[in-house]
Amino acid sequence: MGIKDLLRFMKPHIEPIHIKKYAGKRVGIDAYSWLHKGAYSCSMELSLNMEGEKKLQYLNYFMHRINLLRHHKIIPVVVFDGGNIPCKAATENERHRRRKANRDLAMEKLKEGNFNAASELFQRAVSITPSTAHQLIQILRSENIEFVVSPYEADAQLAYLSSLEAEKGGVVAVISEDSDLLAYGCPAVVFKMDRYGSGEEIVQNKVFESASCVPSFQCFDKELFTGMCVLAGCDFLPSVPGIGITKAYSLVSKYRNLDRVLSVLKFEKRDQMPGDYSKLFREAVAVFQHARIYDADSKSLKHLKPLPEKLLQSLDEGLDFLGPEMPPSIAAAIAEGNLDPSTMEAFYHFPSSTTHLNPTTKNQTFDRFPRHEATAISTEECCFSVVSSHKVRKERTAVMGQKIVIEESKYSHEATELEKLVCPLNARSTDENETAIDKIHLKVPDNNPFRKRKLVEVELDQCENVTERVSEVTEVENSEILCVTPESQESVDSKPIIKRSDGKMRAKNEKLKRRNCQSSENKRSSILNFFSRV
DNA sequence: GCAAGGTCTAAAT
């Protein structure tokens, strides 16, 4: 992922920072990097699409970080990945293949009764689907947090936002784990932000201006830097054998012209260099410079940087390598989170009153962007529902007679059985004939754990006496509390003080913890029993 | 000295 060895190479230019330096500013967030991290804690539940609260734990993780930013008066702008661009297909296919292999293996281990091995493999198999992301979008909406779904790469969208003024929706920095952001020319990127807000920052201007740091980039500009990144190997194009980040840097700083670097490479690497490398190299550089992004102002697709006439002429096969063009209505529907960017299907959405529901219009597939329908989706006032239950998906497929969107349906039977075993009785529907719509509708009001938490925070604020430093998450009624108090900001080592009530609550928490441990153990034995029976 | 490949570890709770 990202540019090979770039962060290691850039180490002298990395500065440790705390996120509070961006107080009062707008900061972009690469949603998928936090979604992936959050998904580790519930990878099996996500992979098997099991019912229950645990599956939504990744939302807790994400929102904890959002709340941390908000506590420091930072305005978060969350950016999601959209569709894949053609030149990333090889990388994506490989990732998909590996995840699938891990998931198949995990299922085998589970059937063998090897719970630990299965659990580890599920962590490797975890995949963030558009519908997983859509659950988060639903919460972001209800919490009034700005978000945008990029038409293609989130990195490109973040780079675009970084180039705008705050008044026009711009951000001053981006939080991500992906070194691609540097190749896209993001002016400031914060990597490895931890749960307390500490991270490592790279500021582009400082990189280009620093005279003392080695490697020096004083003779570089944005284009040369991007060229160096592509030469070292990126998701769009592997490097020529024998070329790593150090060689790439040497070549670019020596010749200071990407065409000249290509000529030298062609001469030096003759046999090892693929015949079409020069073409693919130019395309990869063009993706980093001119990717298609969504412009919220005009509500249409734009290029990260306008395409110069010279480049347009040199690209014989058009601009499809940047991802296909799409009409503004579709781009807007994707950006606003109403249309799945990879399947072009509308997410389930309901008007404010569910009495207007018409099941026949709930799940439209938009083949090649019918403009009028997409416009209706993008502008209609709606509240999002949850597309998460495999039961719902099964029914959805059966009712609509359309393609199965969620591939993991392969395991839906096993998941259903598992779910019966591991979910508490009161968390399951007792009415087997309950319709899919009822199930979805029932989920909507309870789906935002942060609403619940707010109530608890108020209760806690009313408790006068006890403020105590604790390092673990406090749980009340199975909902995580992480209320970072104002005074915590000044605490030692920037570690937040988590405010909680007195010993009574602590006793309750410990009881809950014991119960959770017990339920985890029960869950394990239930699964093992299930597989010993089948 | 460098690229490339291997191994280890943290990521979440």
Added chain:
DNA sequence: TAGACCTTGC
């Protein structure tokens, strides 16, 4: 899985 670190071979 991806990054960090180490070893090997050119």
